[in-house]
Amino acid sequence: MSRIVLFENIHPSAREVFEAAGLTDIQTYKGALSGQELLDAVKGADVVGIRSRTQFDSRVLEHADQLKVLGCFCIGTNQVDLDQAQNHGVPVFNAPFSNTRSVAELVLGEAILLLRRIPEKNLRVHQGFWDKSADGAFEIRGKTLGVIGYGNIGSQVGTLAEALxxxxxxxxVESKLPLSNARVYGSLKQMLAESDVVTLHVPGGQGTHNIMNAEAIAAMKPGSILINASRGTVVDIEALHQALVSGHLAGAALDVFPTEPKSVDEPLKSPLIGMPNVLLTPHIGGSTQESQENIGREVAEKMVSYLRSGATKxxxxxxxxxxxxxxxxxRLLHVHRNVPGAxxxxxxxxxQHGINITRQQLQTQGELGYAMTDLDRVPGQDLLDAVRAHPGTVRSDLIFPA
Incomplete structure (x- = not known):
């Protein structure tokens, strides 16, 4: 029986998938763990599920001595040392599509609120003022949306924006087929200059670090709005703050930050705090009941498929x-170094052990090879020991028909 450990209040839909597959040894934690607590929790676990706060580095992987598969119940996988997981023969699954609609709706909702100056108007009413002025308030219809990163979420934002x-x-940076009437711009600077609202949907990493720096923000259309619901490191916060103070930008909305609080009662530290034309949300782009249910089901199904068949799609x-x-x-699963003769x-x-192969499939990726081999009979422990001792073997396991 596989032992499953789930962190960070993963949606119950994941447990439903595991239990439907007969996997009932499940331990859950409401929040993220760190340090020795995390090391103790993952020791002996066959399956681990995390969200964005749990840091799964090489040290944690060493302590997770029985780990077969790791699930990130979110879009990103930056919290996992993917190379070390590969070196341990542990596939990592995520949910790249399940919260697409939730993020897209948040972005467009924020665009409407900022174009209408609702955050400022709301604050003024709470403070006792009844300011009905239409100055600086605009409809979203007829405005230009500039999307940086036209992947699953960026293209969905564009499709919904056209409907409005x-x-x-x-x-x-990659060639993407436009949906509906969207137009591709090879020049980022030109697109920024024409857009009333700019929204970011790019991955993290060196290639996108501070892609919206002082120069890029200065290239934006005066009076425009910047929205970031992708990664906290892609916007230079100081440069954004200066553009808002000077009035070059009319507003901004951020759901992600370079450094984010680690607990509910830890405050965000940012120069944007208190600005009436800025919407700050606590990394909730995908935090809807619908998306979390979908994510729980999608990742758990991938993990069950791996446990039951070895599938790594x-x-x-x-x-x-x-x-x-x-x-x-x-079925014999064999993870090995991608070298000649493996x-x-x-x-x-x-x-040598008299075992016949009934079907075999091999795929490689970089330095790693992965073979699924169906055998005509169950091998003895001596064969498994020989396979695991063979130079180049990373991991080898057996899977029996359900």
């Missing part, structure tokens, strides 16, 4: 092998 009557432009750090039924008495060595060991 917006003109949509986008810029992406959708893994972010592993060669992808699709699901197919076991055709034989048992498969020959495996098949020679099987032949």
């Amino acid at each position: 009557g917006m003109r949509v432009l986008y810029h992406d 959708g893994a972010v750090n592993f060669p992808e092998v699709s699901y197919y039924d076991i055709q034989g008495a048992v 498969m020959g060595g495996l098949n020679n060991i099987l032949a």
Whole structure:
């Protein structure tokens, strides 16, 4: 029986998927753990599920001595040392699509609120003022939306924005087919100059670090709005603060920050705090009941598929092998270094023990190879020991038909 440990209040839909598959040994934690508490919690676990706050580095992977599969119940995987997980033969799954609609709706909702100056108007009413002026308040219809990063979320934002009557432009470092009437702009500077609202939907990393720096923000259309619901490191916060203070930008909305609080009662530290034309939300772009339910189900299903068949379709750090039924008495999973002779060595060991192969599939990714081999009979422990001792073997396990 596989032991499952879930952190950070993962949606009950994940437990439902595991239990439906007969996996009932499940331990849950409401929040993220760190230090020795985390090391103790993952020791002996076969399956671990985390969200964005749990840091799964090489030290944690060393202590997770029985770990077979790791699930990130969110979009990003920056909290996991993916290379070390690969070196341990542990595939990592995430949910790149399940919260697309939730993030898109938040972005457009914030655009409408900021264009209408609702945050300021709301604050004034609470303070006892009844300011009905239309100065600086605009409809979203007819405005231009500039999308930086035209992936799953960026393209969805563009599609919904067109339904509201917006003109949509986008810029992406990769060639992307435009949806509806969206127009691609090769020049980021030109797109910024034409956009009334700019929204970011790019991954983190060195390539996007402070992509919206002082120079890029200065290139934005005067009186425009900047929205970031992607990664906290892609916007230079000091430069944004200066553009808001000077009036160059009319407003901004941020859901992610370079450094985020680690607990509910820890305050955010930012120069943007208290600005009436800035919306600050606590990394809740995907925090809707619908998206969390979808994420729980999607990631858990991928993990169950791996446990039941060895399928790695959708893994972010592993060669992808699709699901197919076991055709034989048992399936041997073999993770190995992608070097000449790796498969020959495996098949020679099987032949030496009189085991026949009924089906075999191999995929490689960089330095790693992954083979699923169906066998005509269940091998003894001596064969498994020989396979695991073979030079280049990273991990090897057996899976039996359900």
